[in-house]
Amino acid sequence: MTTTEPEGLPASARRVEYRDVHALRGPLLVLGETADVGWDESAVVELDDGSVRHGVVLEVERDLVTLQVLEGTAGIEPGSVGVRFTGDPFAIPVGRGWLGRVCSGRGEPLDGGPPVVGETTVPVNGVPLNPVHREPPADPIRTGISAIDGLTTLVRGQKLPIFSVPGLSHLALATQIAAQARSEGRGFRVVFVAMGLTHADIDTVRDRLEERAASGELVLLLNAADDPVIERILAPRVALTIAEHLAYEEGDDVLVIMSDMTSYAEAVREVSAARREIPARRGYPGYLYSDLASIYERCGRVRGRDGSVTIVPVLTMPGGDITHPVPDLTGYITEGQVVLAPEVAARGVYPPVDTSSSLSRLMRAGAGPGRTREDHLPVAAQALASLSRSLRAAELAELMGADALGETDQAYLRYRDRFESAVLNQRENEDRSFGETLDRIWDALGVLPERELSMIPTALIERHRPSEGGAS
Structure with missing residues (x-):
């Protein structure tokens, strides 16, 4: 390692650079001879050609650090890179500056505007919410879609996934919800995070949501299929960090739509394989349940706060198999599901909702007299x-x-x-x-x-x- 600051400065102020790269495995960089580095700490990866990448510490074992590089490790040679650790977890600025913006999965602008700034910077992994402080979900969110509003009503603070199969209109449904959703009584915002989508699908999403973004009610985070896999893992956490501030500090009702969580789970599996972890069901890591729960459980209502965070994850079920690990584990964590079926789509129905398989376990908390209608x-x-x-x-x-x-x-x-x-x-x-x-x-x-x-x-x-x- 080398110190890039002059001698005489306190140790905490020195910019220590580590260059002992032991291995490059997919998006991971293994670094040796490190000291005083912590889990989830962010890092700056500097290549000898002057380019800069960013990373997050994934694992620390003695003096070895496994770093996930957000932009990927393509083009990195072990002898031509230096790594500096910031001493802080990966964090983003939060505030209303995100509204109306289109950014990458890690929060970098894609709309030609300046970087998003805010008075406060918050770690993207969030802080666990004390269950004692949670309020039960209540009051409806109107999506404008009869199959959901009438039969599986979405409730403020709920997590209600959409299960689909490749080739159905789940992305059209997700963007329609993002464009139309409303709640009564306070400001309503939407954070739409796309993960692993094709560029054509991303263009469709941007066009469909342009009006809501222009009104300052939408945050759009986009991760394309050819973007770095580590960015796909960060994207939902960045979205929820933005949403939590808007909800619990600004007092808004925030709807977070995530499409496609199956792509997210595939990214988790890829990183797990690069770490050489022992696989569990279908090659996914054994901690997939807790990983998904760390995302889904960041929604809800908090006692003493006006706002709420509601989550609608979209999942494509490989082969239409609802017992596949991703929809199966999601079903354990969430409060119902909206299922799209090929046989309904074959009859020319949009959205092709399978009413017999769909339900909202919290519907009674959001529908009925004083909320929607007595009948x-x-x-x-x-x-x-x-x-x-x-x-x-x-x-x-x-x-x-x-x-x-x-x-x-x-x-x-x-x-x-x-x-x-x-x-x-x-x-x-x-x-x-x-x-x-x-x-x-x-x-x-x-x-x-x-x-x-x-x-x-x-x-x-x-x-x-x-x-x-x-x-x-």
């Missing part, structure tokens, strides 16, 4: 129960033919068609209110005989059911 919860329950019955009717129709079914089963077949066309199916820029969504569900239920609406109180049926509903 919301019973109508949603009736709609789902009727859809389940319509599936059985459809199976009978395949076996016997629709003409052989009774009048009630035929009504359920009409109900399924009406529900998909009037409620589930909507345009990618269509923004519906809670009232419109519920009225559309009533319209679909109107094809059923009134005796079949057994989950809705009679008073609500008399008040809301369309007058031209089916025969009783």
Whole structure:
């Protein structure tokens, strides 16, 4: 190691440079003969050609330090690099300066503007929140999408993932939520973080969210598929650090949308392989659960603070396998899921939500009298129960033919068609209110005989059911 500051300065003020590079493994740099270096400490990697890269300490073992280089190790030669440690964890400035900006996964500007500055700098790994200080999620967030607002209502402070398969319209759904989502009573902000997307998809996201970014309500963090894998690991943590300050210090309701968390998990697996760790399920490290939890659990409401952080992670399930480690572990941590299905998309429905597999475990905390509408919860329950019955009717129709079914089963077949066309199916820029969504569900239920609406109180049926509903 060498000291680049003049002699006579205190040791803490010297810029100590380490040059003993033992190995380069993928995005990792192993450095020897180090001293007084801590886990999660940030570093500056200087190449002999004058270029500078950045890193974060991943592991410390005696005098060996494993450093993850954010820009990757391509082009680095062991004898032509010097590393300086800052003594602090990797941190970013926080504040309202992020609003309206488009940046990389580690917070570097991509919109041609100056670097983001703030009065406070905060480590991106965050600080664990005392569970005693948590408030239960409450009050709805309106996404403008009937399949979510009507049947799996998103609640302030909730973590509600979207499970999809490659090739479906999950990115369109995620950007539509980011463009339309609202909550009542206070400022609402959106932080959208893209991980491992193609450049074409990134261009689509930027175009779709341009208006909200221009209004100063959106922060956009973009990590492309060919960007460094370490940046992909940092991106959701940078997004949540920004969101936590806006929520708990500025008092805003903040929605954080992360697409695609499967790409994030692949990055974790790649780094784990470079560290030569023993793999667990499907080659992922055994700590994947705790790693995902360290991200998902950074949402919620805090006692004494006005704001909230709500998380909507988007995951593509390899092979459509919901038992794959990433969706499986995510399901353990989060509070429900919105599942997109190829068979629904094949019927021309957008968004292709599989209502039988989707649920929001906190829906009762965000829907109903005083929040959305008095009939919301019973109508949603009736709609789902009727859809389940319509599936059985459809199976009978395949076996016997629709003409052989009774009048009630035929009504359920009409109900399924009406529900998909009037409620589930909507345009990618269509923004519906809670009232419109519920009225559309009533319209679909109107094809059923009134005796079949057994989950809705009679008073609500008399008040809301369309007058031209089916025969009783």
